[in-house]
Amino acid sequence: MTPGPGRSSRSGDAKTVTRTRSQDEAIIEVTWCYYQDGMNQNEIAERLGISRATVVNYLSEARRRDYVRITLDSDIFRDQQLARALVDRFGLRDAIVVPSSPDGADQSLDRVTRVVSDWLPSLLEPGDRLGVAWGETVYRVAEAAPRVTIDGLTVVQLVGSRPAALGFAAETCSATLARRYGAHCVNLHVPLLLSDKQLVDRLKQEPVIREQLEAVADCNKTIFACGTCTAGSHVVHAGLLDRSEVDACAEKGAIGVICGRLIDHEGNPVMREIENRMIAVTLDQMKNKDMGLLVGSGPERAKPMLAAIRGGYATHVATCSQTAAEMLELA
Structure with a gap:
């Protein structure tokens, strides 16, 4: 049958x-x-x-499947000679420097983000409010993060939403990290850039948006990268700057980008017309944190990272040996 x-x-x-x-x-x-x-x-x-x-x-x-996680004690990289030199030279609270990969910049960045994913939980305490930026570097950290529970942790999206390739969008970075840490996640449910200032002002007065922006301002710790002001920058790919504007901004002194905001060599803001049409953490709000973890690696990142340190946005730094050596030489 x-x-x-x-x-x-x-x-x-x-x-x-x-x-x-x-x-x-x-x-x-x-x-x-x-x-x-x-x-x-x-x-x-x-x-x-x-x-x-x-x-x-x-x-x-x-x-x-994360059945196995291979880690190295982060103290090994904190005690590295270049790491101590960064702390002493720039007055940082701590730094991690991993050996640069002989296989190139992308592999070096992978090493940096992996060691940061192991280091970050030790820098967080119950009740912390961690502001999370966007972009490839932060996304890699979130993807590599271990599954640990940090009691009372709140993860906050620092910039509004904007289309970004390969999951580098702000909401993806914050949500992924929150899920890994078993944390409460506060997403910023607005576009990063709008067409007119009046619309921005009205949105900011909406109760739910106002509450989310208060959470952005209230973060006591942050993790971020300082991007470049070049044609290959994340802000160009995300449409905050077009290629014709990059050179003009560089001529005005722009050297780096933090959460969509341009900074000069000393970490001071480089203002643009779109500043009032953006909904994101401000540069002033990124300063004076209990922890500002600056993550970056690559030959083009030394100057922007140095500017972020000079501007007072970073208390902790994670990078590779080549980038650390270049930062010290530039200083």
């Missing part, structure tokens, strides 16, 4: 679940053997009767 459609479907579903469960258990077993029992990949393959290639794939899948 041929089974009916419902019976066939249930049977197929059961087989799929069984296969999935069996593979999940195999991934866990391989992970345990490798990381806890200290077995090598060939030994695991022989014990479980699978190929070495399968062992490699299962270990990769375990890391992708």
Whole structure:
């Protein structure tokens, strides 16, 4: 007798679940053997009767699922000679410097954001209000963050929404970090840039928006990057500046970008017409925090990061050895 459609479907579903469960258990077993029992990949393959290639794939899948998290003690990088030199030279409270990658700037940035993801929880305390900026650097930190619970932590989106590639948008950065930390998230539910100042003023008076902006102003700690004022800058890709405006802003002294706001070499604001049409944390609000964690890496980031430090926006810095050495040389 041929089974009916419902019976066939249930049977197929059961087989799929069984296969999935069996593979999940195999991934866990391989992970345990490798990381806890200290077995090598060939030994695991022989014990479980699978190929070495399968062992490699299962270990990769375990890391992708966050079954395994490999970390290095952040104190190693805090005690590094360049890190101590940054603290002493610029009056920082602390700094982390990781070795630059021989594979290039992107890999160096990856090293920096990964070590920051391990360091940041130790810089937070119950009841803190962490303001989170936007862009690729902050997004990478959020994506690499461990799943830990920090009691009473509130994560606050510092800039309004703006289309951004690859998830670098402000709401993605803040929501991802809040989820990782089991924190309450305050998103800023407005566009970053509007067409006229009157509309901005009206939106700011809306009770829910006013409450969110109060949370932005009330953050006692921040994590941010200082972008470049070049054609490849995040603010250009996000449409806050077009390519024709970049050179003009640079001629006025702009060297860096913090939360969409331009700064000069000393960290002072470089005003533009759009300033009054933006809804975001102000540069004044970014100063005098219990912690301002500045994250950045790359040959073009030394001058902007130095400007952010001079402007009083950063109390803590995380970077790579090449960028740290260049900052010290520039100073």
